[in-house]
Amino acid sequence: MxxxxxxxxxxxxxxxxxxxxxxxxxxxxxxxxxxxxxxxxxxxxxxxxxxxxxxxxxxxxxxxxxxxxxxxxxxxxxxxxxxxxxxxxxxxxxxxxxxxxxxxVTLGQIDLLSRRDIVSLALVSAGSEQTTGRLADTYLAAGFKISSVTALGLTTAREAAELPVSRVRRLLLDTDAPDAQCLVVAGTELPVAPVAALVERELGKPVYDGARxxxxxxxxxxxxxxxxPEWGEMFGAENPAGVCCDTH
Structure with missing residues (x-):
């Protein structure tokens, strides 16, 4: 069965x-x-x-x-x-x-970070500053250091989901913080999955988004x-090529 x-x-x-x-x-x-x-x-x-x-x-x-x-x-x-x-x-x-x-998804995220011995993270959210701040509080309360917080200010799930993945890749690269051990993308709507492996290779650190x-x-x-591996470090990637494509 x-x-x-x-x-x-x-x-x-x-x-x-x-x-x-x-x-x-x-x-x-x-x-x-x-x-x-x-x-x-x-x-x-x-x-x-x-x-x-x-x-x-x-x-x-x-x-x-x-x-x-x-x-x-x-x-x-x-x-x-x-x-x-x-x-x-x-x-x-x-x-x-x-x-x-x-x-x-957030409990799974916290568990994954803990098992990876992650201490500091750069937090990215598609939503408002208020919502992103509340999510940051959750990670702070769990014992993590927030190196940077980025709120994209998108108002609907559809708006986030329809961002071109090429733009998402650039946003992730721009929101990285030097002392962050990883990028955490809150929520499941931003199309991070197709570019996660590529961004990880460019930044030299993992990217953990809600959907994956x-x-x-x-x-x-x-x-x-x-x-x-083509879908990122959390699925066993080592120097993956990525699956970046705007057709997803």
């Missing part, structure tokens, strides 16, 4: 779905499908799980449970705008509904891994 990884995504998100099949083509499981969408606000999510949020989480997570997923990842940054504790609360809620292991971290987190919840 094939294993399935479910991704719980904000209703407007198109980030994770764009890359999962390409990155995980070597894995003989139904990764990241089905996807369940939840109408949870990305900024207004409070530090406690409100009744309206719990009902929406239950509805969306139940869809994944009915489809027989073996793990679930909340692939939206709203769970972590109020800190990792809130993200863990959302993950526990999903686990109670689905009966399988769950995590969030969400994919990796789901795999790790099931004890699986993917070796796909």
């Amino acid at each position: 094939q294993q399935r990884i479910g991704h719980l995504v904000p209703s407007t998100s198109i980030g994770v779905e764009r890359w999962v099949h390409q990155i995980c083509r070597s894995v003989a499981i139904e990764v990241a499908h089905p996807v369940a969408r939840a109408s949870l606000p990305e900024v207004l999510s409070g530090p406690a799980i409100a009744p309206s949020q719990s009902a929406e989480l239950t509805r969306a997570a139940s869809r994944l449970a009915d489809a027989g997923v073996g793990a679930v990842v909340w692939s939206g940054s709203s769970a972590d705008l109020h800190g990792a504790a809130h993200g863990r609360a959302m993950a526990r809620w999903v686990e109670e509904v689905t009966g399988v292991r769950a995590s969030t 971290v969400a994919i990796r987190t789901g795999l790790e919840l099931l004890g699986l891994s993917v070796t796909a």
Whole structure:
């Protein structure tokens, strides 16, 4: 029986779905499908799980449970705008509904950084300065040093998703900080995946964006891994050539 990884995504998100099949083509499981969408606000999510949020989480997570997923990842940054504790609360809620292991993209990001012995990072977000600042607080509270913070000020998920990857590459190169050990791109919408390996080679440091971290987190919840160097260091890259292309 094939294993399935479910991704719980904000209703407007198109980030994770764009890359999962390409990155995980070597894995003989139904990764990241089905996807369940939840109408949870990305900024207004409070530090406690409100009744309206719990009902929406239950509805969306139940869809994944009915489809027989073996793990679930909340692939939206709203769970972590109020800190990792809130993200863990959302993950526990999903686990109670689905009966399988769950995590969030930011919790997966923090875990990955910790295992890589990363201390300092340059943080990039497609959203507003306010949202980016709250995400920075989450990383600071987790014990990381923020070498630089860049908020692109984009207003919609679609606006972020439709940026040409050539422009995304230039933005990432420009937002690097000399004392940062890596770049962390919050959220899942910016099309970082096609240029991540290329930017890593140019900067000499890893790039961790939400979409690829969400994919990796789901795999790790099931004890699986993917070796796909062309998609960056987190998938086993060593001096990769990259897959930069504006057609994605």
